[in-house]
Amino acid sequence: MRRFVIGQAKNLIDQTRQARHKSLRLLSLLAASDSAPVLSSPRLFASSSDMSGSDSSSSSLPVTLDSLNPKVLKCEYAVRGEIVNIAQKLQEDLKINKDAYPFDEIIYCNIGNPQSLGQQPITFFREVLALCSHTALLDESATHGLFSSDSIDRAWKILDQIPGKATGAYSHSQGIKGLRDAIAAGIEARDGFPADPNDIFMTDGASPGVHMMMQLLISSEKDGILCPIPQYPLYSASIALHGGSLVPYYLDEASGWGLEISELKKQLQDARSKGITVRALVVINPGNPTGQVLAEENQREIVDFCKKEGLVLLADEVYQENVYVPDKKFHSFKKVARSMGYGEKDVCLVSFQSISKGYYGECGKRGGYMEITGFTSDVRAQIYKLASVNLCSNISGQILASLVMSPPKPGDDSYDSYIAEKEGILSSLAKRAKTLEEALNKLEGVTCNRAEGAMYLFPCINLPQKAIAAAEAAKTAPDAFYCKRLLNATGIVVVPGSGFRQVPGTWHFRCTILPQEDKIPAIVNRLTEFHKSFMDEFRN
């Protein structure tokens, strides 16, 4: 028996080695596919044995699509969707067939991932992070020649707040208390109202915080969450995964993606008439994908609406540092609520913040927090329990989250260079937003609201009937049809509006403003040329 097994094993090793060589060849083709994430087709990440022809119908394996959680099947996430998949294949082919395409690179404007497009991290933040990663550096005299004095001071301060200076230990489930103190102080400085470090739950980016709140609030499809349309697909995905109902409210494109209370009321009533208990209202400010910055008066109305209707206000405020126009200013919903005289007992409010956005753009570090106010102590205990089950968020992300909320101050060694880096990034983003918006508005049949904030433009394309018919013939949504054509003609990757939802019969795409400034003119040229030829082809 043992000999038989050994023989079997040897055969298998030979077989798998052969298969592996095949797969390694394929993998080398795909090697650069890290440059932008993608919801690949199964083939793109098939394992060696899958390549030998296995699929769910021929397999005797126990797990099939039919046996999976239907909520998982229902969930969609467009920003890593089909278009990006095509882009990655093009990128691979571009390496081999340089002359086959009218462009020489793929430009990923599909996702808010600034450092992937060349944005440099803030030096001070990375200095502190390096010192906290390898604390032995703090004992070396040579370190003083390599690091700013305030980064060394800050690293010591952070380490003093961590029991045993152990950055490799699990922290308190909400995050290291001293770092939460720094965040609360940063919120106070921003808002002019008190913030309590015990209200802060640190998270691996904003997404896990959103999931946690959905998990808490949704019991069944009878629980609804009011979400803006267009929306960032994290919300639709998380609501689908937790089995709830997305209750849409439409932003008014004609008034710069305005959020009308009458629309909120209408949709709330409509949902209630269908037996849905609406638990929460999601507001994304500055908007994603829409880029608007809410006026304070509008925010007051929203707060009053939530108070009156008994809704939790889930405030996605991850773009709070990304405001590009002089006539708009970010106001946190907590500041607005407190300035209206509402305290803990009046409004349930969760504010999500992330280190992935702003001028820092530290997406890969996965840091963020939610500030939770207006929940009773027994409900908070349940939120705490959910946080505990995953032990804690990563400490590097926690450290960065504290740094973005308490950056260098005037007089600090790093202050001048920090301000120069920060303002350089933000002013460049503002310029890029303006240039791209103007270029889009010059295109036939395209209207584009300005990006007051966030990292995206979301133009409306008035597609000719012939283009819509061609899309239907190709069994694809008209905006996806346009985006695929754009990609194939220019190498520019954008996400069709249908991935974010939109007013039925309208068509959009989301394009980040993140390519470096020196690339913008070429992008504008390519886009303009493509659009002209597309319209020439399909003009009614």
Place this chain on the structure above:
Amino acid sequence: MRRFVIGQAKNLIDQTRQARHKSLRLLSLLAASDSAPVLSSPRLFASSSDMSGSDSSSSSLPVTLDSLNPKVLKCEYAVRGEIVNIAQKLQEDLKINKDAYPFDEIIYCNIGNPQSLGQQPITFFREVLALCSHTALLDESATHGLFSSDSIDRAWKILDQIPGKATGAYSHSQGIKGLRDAIAAGIEARDGFPADPNDIFMTDGASPGVHMMMQLLISSEKDGILCPIPQYPLYSASIALHGGSLVPYYLDEASGWGLEISELKKQLQDARSKGITVRALVVINPGNPTGQVLAEENQREIVDFCKKEGLVLLADEVYQENVYVPDKKFHSFKKVARSMGYGEKDVCLVSFQSISKGYYGECGKRGGYMEITGFTSDVRAQIYKLASVNLCSNISGQILASLVMSPPKPGDDSYDSYIAEKEGILSSLAKRAKTLEEALNKLEGVTCNRAEGAMYLFPCINLPQKAIAAAEAAKTAPDAFYCKRLLNATGIVVVPGSGFRQVPGTWHFRCTILPQEDKIPAIVNRLTEFHKSFMDEFRN
């Protein structure tokens, strides 16, 4: 109206300031509470306004316990439970009332968090991490005096695998391809069988991977997951959160926590007779909390059982580097399955690995991966989608996960110091395990299997009837009663067996082997004295 609002706001600022001063006083009392995480009582992390007397009954706030997802309410997580809460309060009081207690410090043996108890990180790993955190260091000549040459080489190699060297960018949803290559190569070296980087999904520690698989496999309470009893409460918590049924199988304490196939069969049949479709079998090897290391022959039986019964094998292999006895060796389930001649089409297998355990103990960095084999391409696409919704795991954790699977090799600059650090930690852990086990076995009515692996001992306490009656009178489980008494008498924090589940009528506790070696004699003395006096008090 505006003036009224401003007046209200001013009043509120004054009120919240006062409340904040109160809460700050309380917070300063709790400042050291980060040293060990805790599922606090609501009071422990109440916000300022909660302290003014709000609770769910008196509040007009919309979110109450009744309105929450009942799956969240059902979920329990003992390792951050009540005992730890009491310990934290003691720790606070100890600062003020030094002489009120028969001990001068709290020793947290409740959680596998090595660096919180003084274990030092592996220098090479931290050097690489620092260089990747602040890449400008790589251009400085002074860096060569501060870092080993192979850490500099490795940092360059890692950066070369990241598009644009951007450690601050989101990666591929499964993790950076080059790092997955390193992990796959490490698995191949460990097992002697091929591993495919496309089978690797990098995660923020093992917990998110476990949640992802539960989310995928569980549709309702009709879906069951076979779990060992005793189990690590992540499994019961995750199954509860996803609304499935935990199907228990009991490990045989008398045979060193043996895993009997007859028991698996019996429990599977029993679950099926109740209409439950069992989807997967969880095996924790080395065991948590039980510390046993499975024999290869036993693993073969388990693989055959899963194949025959159509179960996904969820192999928790996070303690693969933690084996302390010469007669046992860790074998991955994938190696065992492949050595039996089983390939991709035969067995659905998920192996979980973490950077939090082993000799590295990098809990705070939140890194890990799951290796997924035997799933059809369409099911894998769903797993990929779930990974995509959270964008990616943190890059520092990804880097560390690649390093623990590809540490320095003979000839590398760091090799000797790396080996010295690694063997120092592992041999010390083995000594501590042995010393504690022997001490426990000397106690009246206590039997303790040896810790062959992992980081815990799980002794059985034969509690006297009088103690059980006293526990009943105190409305607490007998093992929790014992653990609370132990804590109050000695400052040693352990977790009652009831948090892990156990054979009804038996009582245990879990104690980590992680306190530093110089603390072990005092722990043994305190424990021995306490136990004697406990038994003297309650002996029948």
